[in-house]
Amino acid sequence: xxxxxxxxxxxxxxxxxxxxxxxVVTSALEAEEAAAQLGENIVLKAQVPVGGRGKAGGIxxxxxxxxxxxEAEKLFHLDIEEFxxxxxxxxxxxxxxxxxxxxxxxDIDTGDIVFLFSPEGGMNIEQVAESKPEQVFRxxxxxxxxxxxxxxxxxxxxxxxxxxxxxxxxxxxxxxLHIFLKYDLLTGEINPLVILPDNRIIALDxxxxxxxxxxxxxxxxxxxWEERDLLEKEARDIGVTYIKLNGSIGVIGSGAGLAxxxxxxxxxxxxPPANFLETGGGITEDLMYxxxxxxxxxxxxxxxxxNIYGGVNPIEKGAKGIVRFVxxxxxxxxxxxxxxxxxxxxxxxxxxxxxxxxxxxxxxxAVESIINLINSSNEKTKIVGEGVI
Amino acid sequence: MLDNETRAVVQGITGRIGSVQTAWxxxxxxxxxxxxxxxxxxxxxxxxxxxxxxxEAVEKHGANATVLFVPGPFLRDAVLEAIDAGIKxxxxxxxxxxxxxxxxxxxxxxxxxxWLLGPNTPGIISPGIGKLGIMPGNMFTEGKIGIISRSxxxxxxxxxxxxxxxxxxxxxxxVGGDPVVGSRMIKILQExxxxxxxxxxxxxxxxxxxxxxxxxxxxxxxxxPVIAYLAGRTAPSGRRMGHAGAIIKKEGQGxxxxxxxxxxxxxxxxxxxxxxxxxxxxxxx
Numbered sequence: 071x072x073x074x075x076x077x078x079x080x081x082x083x084x085x086x087x088x089x090x091x092x093x094v095v096t097s098a099l100e101a102e103e104a105a106a107q108l109g110e111n112i113v114l115k116a117q118v119p120v121g122g123r124g125k126a127g128g129i130x131x132x133x134x135x136x137x138x139x140x141e142a143e144k145l146f147h148l149d150i151e152e153f154x155x156x157x158x159x160x161x162x163x164x165x166x167x168x169x170x171x172x173x174x175x176x177d178i179d180t181g182d183i184v185f186l187f188s189p190e191g192g193m194n195i196e197q198v199a200e201s202k203p204e205q206v207f208r209x210x211x212x213x214x215x216x217x218x219x220x221x222x223x224x225x226x227x228x229x230x231x232x233x234x235x236x237x238x239x240x241x242x243x244x245x246x247l248h249i250f251l252k253y254d255l256l257t258g259e260i261n262p263l264v265i266l267p268d269n270r271i272i273a274l275d276x277x278x279x280x281x282x283x284x285x286x287x288x289x290x291x292x293x294x295w296e297e298r299d300l301l302e303k304e305a306r307d308i309g310v311t312y313i314k315l316n317g318s319i320g321v322i323g324s325g326a327g328l329a330x331x332x333x334x335x336x337x338x339x340x341x342p343p344a345n346f347l348e349t350g351g352g353i354t355e356d357l358m359y360x361x362x363x364x365x366x367x368x369x370x371x372x373x374x375x376x377n378i379y380g381g382v383n384p385i386e387k388g389a390k391g392i393v394r395f396v397x398x399x400x401x402x403x404x405x406x407x408x409x410x411x412x413x414x415x416x417x418x419x420x421x422x423x424x425x426x427x428x429x430x431x432x433x434x435x436a437v438e439s440i441i442n443l444i445n446s447s448n449e450k451t452k453i454v455g456e457g458v459i
Numbered sequence: 460m461l462d463n464e465t466r467a468v469v470q471g472i473t474g475r476i477g478s479v480q481t482a483w484x485x486x487x488x489x490x491x492x493x494x495x496x497x498x499x500x501x502x503x504x505x506x507x508x509x510x511x512x513x514x515e516a517v518e519k520h521g522a523n524a525t526v527l528f529v530p531g532p533f534l535r536d537a538v539l540e541a542i543d544a545g546i547k548x549x550x551x552x553x554x555x556x557x558x559x560x561x562x563x564x565x566x567x568x569x570x571x572x573x574w575l576l577g578p579n580t581p582g583i584i585s586p587g588i589g590k591l592g593i594m595p596g597n598m599f600t601e602g603k604i605g606i607i608s609r610s611x612x613x614x615x616x617x618x619x620x621x622x623x624x625x626x627x628x629x630x631x632x633x634v635g636g637d638p639v640v641g642s643r644m645i646k647i648l649q650e651x652x653x654x655x656x657x658x659x660x661x662x663x664x665x666x667x668x669x670x671x672x673x674x675x676x677x678x679x680x681x682x683x684p685v686i687a688y689l690a691g692r693t694a695p696s697g698r699r700m701g702h703a704g705a706i707i708k709k710e711g712q713g714x715x716x717x718x719x720x721x722x723x724x725x726x727x728x729x730x731x732x733x734x735x736x737x738x739x740x741x742x743x744x
Contacts (some may be wrong), residue, residue: 113471119624119701134587163726171703176558176562176639178667178668179669179670179712181562181565181639181640183562196702199702212566213559213562213563213566214563214567237671239554251654254557254559256558256559260701277702279556281557283531283555283556283557283558284557286532287532287557313694313695315693315695319633323612324612325612325613325636326610326665327609327610327611327612327613327614327690328610328613328616328661328663328690330666330690330693330694331688331732331733333691334690334732335732337693338732342693346695350555351554351593377612378594379598379616380595381581381593381595381615382480382593408599409595409598409615409616410598410615411595413648431616431619431620431623432620432733432734433616433732433733434732
């Protein structure tokens with residue numbers, strides 16, 4: 071779960087990393103009031119949970135208070151990567167003598183926590199990493215034995231710093247590492263971390279992503295931005311993973327791999343998937359009912375393939391949810407392939423409910439079956455249509 | 460990894476899933492020696508003694524493997540305990556485990572020379588010997604094919620498809636479906652290469668990460684044939700926010716295309732759908 075910049079900065083400030091003075095506002099009028107408290111030189115920053123905001127025009131510098139309102143208006147009308155701007159962070163403008171990059175991330179490939187540091191931070195850090203890799207320093211952090219302050223100092227010193235600035239940077243590095251570990255972060259990035267003319271050091275931006283799986287032990291859910299897709303939010307409430315796609319066949323799988331394989335086969339057969347939905351290992355009658363309801367909310371869906379295995383999942387209970395859905399609601403054609411523990415019981419329930427059941431192990435049989443069902447129901451519609459004419 | 464010397468404990472045996480799955484594992488003929496649930500020592504579940512900690516199960520039964528059904532939030536401590544007690548095969552079933560916990564478990568396993576499968580794994584099954592995990596036993600038969608899978612459900616499908624063409628399985632290892640898991644695919648592949656019970660290996664991979672590309676490096680040196688299937692050609696790639704991901708990312712890895720390319724370059728056969736794997740494997744045996 072990604073935090074907005076101002077939420078990340080709140081987290082930084084609470085844990086001792088200095089950030090600029092600023093206020094979050096939701097209207098141009100509020101922006102004007104907030105700016106008046108901060109001085110003549112102001113930065114307006116659109117709060118959206120994606121990168122590349124500066125390049126998309128989401129940051130405005132204003133040196134005259136009379137323009138704040140109109141500039142804020144412009145930002146509130148902006149869309150950045152599908153996100154409408156609902157909040158602005160109004161901050162004092164900071165004079166910068168140097169931009170630094172500091173970030174912690176989990177390297178998914180190696181399963182390591184990597185501390186990244188570069189004395190050449192700023193918007194072009196990715197190019198720096200490419201053209202001057204020797205200017206990006208890395209430290210692998212053992213999660214069971216995080217590095218003490220002296221190792222961090224040694225790490226930061228590689229960037230060519232000394233004395234008071236080195237000491238201040240080391241403290242910030244230590245705090246960032248503390249935040250990263252304490253709050254279960256996947257990414258904790260300050261870019262740029264800036265040195266001011268008076269040698270103070272301030273975090274000018276905050277990119278923070280928290281592990282969803284750890285939210286049960288983190289207390290700041292309310293601060294998160296809302297999902298842009300209501301269906302994805304509903305999926306979270308049901309307890310499944312859902313991603314909307316552009317095709318017409320709904321997919322429900324009891325594992326991510328199986329769901330993806332089903333999607334790939336649908337695409338190959340010329341019937342692209344309308345969604346990815348994975349139930350995980352928690353299938354119940356209600357979960358399956360709600361998952362089907364969710365998938366069918368997408369108006370593009372003309373048929374649904376359900377592909378499930380009974381390992382940890384009670385597929386016979388899932389079958390009851392499917393039958394209930396078809397009885398209670400208007401349902402597009404559904405094909406269910408179900409194998410594993412209690413498969414016979416599951417098939418029995420589905421067949422009694424009038425559902426097409428695939429008992430073979432080949433997922434393509436289920437894919438072919440749903441395509442045939444859709445084609446034949448299209449035929450029927452055509453005939454009815456002609457009759458009316 | 461799983462053989463006649465395996466003496467396994469079930470951590471979280473008194474839970475609903477732990478208890479049900481213990482019955483399935485016993486039915487399948489798995490040598491389980493005890494269960495562990497803190498606070499429930501002295502009870503029995505399916506005639507297995509329950510202890511308060513793993514150390515006692517190791518002392519009294521020489522336990523050397525564990526399969527865990529404890530809830531995600533408690534998994535880390537249970538796994539660290541098992542590793543500290545000297546267990547060398549740790550099968551971590553739960554999903555939704557915090558990533559930082561996974562990193563700690565992985566670090567501990569590496570330091571102590573233990574195999575950690577998962578989290579979010581169906582487990583490991585050697586048909587004819589036993590299973591530590593949640594896979595439906597009826598989908599697997601005895602034979603000579605090894606399977607490494609990132610996906611539980613697809614591993615069941617793969618075994619079922621092999622059964623249809625008369626090929627059983629030596630061992631199926633679920634490495635786990637999470638972005639970071641305890642054991643790298645390449646390590647399991649190295650085990651299969653020296654396993655006398657295995658004649659060919661199937662890799663069931665997915666979009667994301669670089670474990671397939673890494674495994675491909677070892678396939679070049681292997682004597683046994685390898686057939687790969689990769690799911691997720693139509694899956695959308697993740698959205699990213701910071702720069703850190705881009706800085707550490709290795710160029711051109713993680714997509715299904717890059718994985719197919721790596722496998723083909725290494726001399727492995729690549730199937731475009733699971734049922735093609737059975738066809739391809741017939742050709743190379």
